[in-house]
Amino acid sequence: xxxxxxCVYGMRASLYLASTYSQEYTSIxxxxxxxxxxxxxxxKILQQLTAAxxxxxxxxxxxxxxxxxPAGKISLIEIVVAxxxxxxxxxxxxxxxxxxxxxxxxxxxxxxxxREHIRDMLAGxxxxxxxxxxxxxxxxxxxxxxxxxx
Amino acid sequence: xxxxxxCVYGMRASLYLASTYSQEYTSIxxxxxxxxxxxxxxxKILQQLTAAxxxxxxxxxxxxxxxxxPAGKISLIEIVVAxxxxxxxxxxxxxxxxxxxxxxxxxxxxxxxxREHIRDMLAGxxxxxxxxxxxxxxxxxxxxxxxxxx
DNA sequence: ACTATTTAAGAGTATTTAGTCTTAAACTAA
DNA sequence: TTAGTTTAAGACTAAATACTCTTAAATAGT
Numbered sequence: 454x455x456x457x458x459x460c461v462y463g464m465r466a467s468l469y470l471a472s473t474y475s476q477e478y479t480s481i482x483x484x485x486x487x488x489x490x491x492x493x494x495x496x497k498i499l500q501q502l503t504a505a506x507x508x509x510x511x512x513x514x515x516x517x518x519x520x521x522x523p524a525g526k527i528s529l530i531e532i533v534v535a536x537x538x539x540x541x542x543x544x545x546x547x548x549x550x551x552x553x554x555x556x557x558x559x560x561x562x563x564x565x566x567x568r569e570h571i572r573d574m575l576a577g578x579x580x581x582x583x584x585x586x587x588x589x590x591x592x593x594x595x596x597x598x599x600x601x602x603x
Numbered sequence: 604x605x606x607x608x609x610c611v612y613g614m615r616a617s618l619y620l621a622s623t624y625s626q627e628y629t630s631i632x633x634x635x636x637x638x639x640x641x642x643x644x645x646x647k648i649l650q651q652l653t654a655a656x657x658x659x660x661x662x663x664x665x666x667x668x669x670x671x672x673p674a675g676k677i678s679l680i681e682i683v684v685a686x687x688x689x690x691x692x693x694x695x696x697x698x699x700x701x702x703x704x705x706x707x708x709x710x711x712x713x714x715x716x717x718r719e720h721i722r723d724m725l726a727g728x729x730x731x732x733x734x735x736x737x738x739x740x741x742x743x744x745x746x747x748x749x750x751x752x753x
Numbered sequence: 754a755c756t757a758t759t760t761a762a763g764a765g766t767a768t769t770t771a772g773t774c775t776t777a778a779a780c781t782a783a
Numbered sequence: 784t785t786a787g788t789t790t791a792a793g794a795c796t797a798a799a800t801a802c803t804c805t806t807a808a809a810t811a812g813t
Binding site: 454455456458461464465468529540541546547548549550552556557558559560561563564566567570571574577578583584586587590592593594595596598 | 604605606608611614615618679690691696697698699700702706707708709710711713714716717720721724727728733734736737740742743744745746748
């Protein structure tokens with residue numbers, strides 16, 4: 454699996470937030486229900502995004518979370534790095550510690566190219582671009598396709 | 604992590620076998636020591652490659668495993684699919700079941716391109732190409748770099 | 754036949770990831 | 784100030800992955 458489940462859930466929730474265009478806080482409970490993700494688990498994941506500065510949260514009634522930046526300024530790679538860490542883009546595909554120019558593995562060069570391709574794909578995908586595309590085509594972000602963009 | 608540890612170990616062992624150019628069986632014990640991989644764990648992994656038809660094994664004294672095809676005819680993708688399965692190349696990056704042309708996720712198209720890039724990289728890397736490169740540059744296939752190509 | 758060697762197979766353990774549950778703390782509104 | 788709502792945090796459980804150990808089966812050499 455390329456990305457952890459936590460990471461994928463974080464991406465889906467971020468897309469949800471991007472789709473609301475709202476300055477208001479969105480409650481995690483609401484998101485968990487619409488996205489069909491366990492509330493407590495989603496809470497933990499969004500705490501990571503909050504700690505990373507991608508979201509800000511507010512407690513109490515009418516509290517919740519919201520993006521700290523315009524959705525057009527947030528790309529998927531920020532979410533991936535915040536949750537899964539930078540390892541995908543820094544580590545050897547054979548898992549060899551310190552694999553680099555000095556003493557590379559046989560796959561080092563090819564993997565470096567592929568890795569950059571993955572990074573570019575994620576860095577070139579902003580939340581608002583994907584949310585707009587999702588809205589326009591009523592695309593799926595839940596397993597059963599039940600999610601309705603607003 | 605892109606590939607499981609089992610998969611990475613299977614790749615390293617396959618590179619080892621490719622580097623020996625040998626028609627003989629190589630014992631798993633020897634490989635486990637030179638590659639610094641737990642013997643029993645490596646045995647299990649190589650059983651998967653044997654079941655997939657990439658290796659053939661022989662029991663008893665002077666037994667072991669060997670490639671069933673010339674190393675130039677085996678590419679990394681065969682090892683990846685044999686051990687990690689085809690999911691990396693078939694599944695949605697957001698983990699949505701049945702994500703496809705009919706009802707895709709917002710990342711579907713971009714991921715399809717990236718996925719093919721990864722597949723091409725693995726399909727275009729044969730064991731003998733990598734083993735030759737490893738030998739020529741004394742490249743690393745163990746964590747401590749202690750492995751010596753023969 | 755017997756013994757040593759080697760892979761096969763299955764049970765068992767450890768670690769990581771995924772997910773749940775409970776309590777605390779912050780906040781809003783009445 | 785009290786009650787209800789919401790995120791924060793930590794302990795806990797479940798499942799998947801990673802790894803270990805034991806026994807069986809096959810084989811080769813004596």
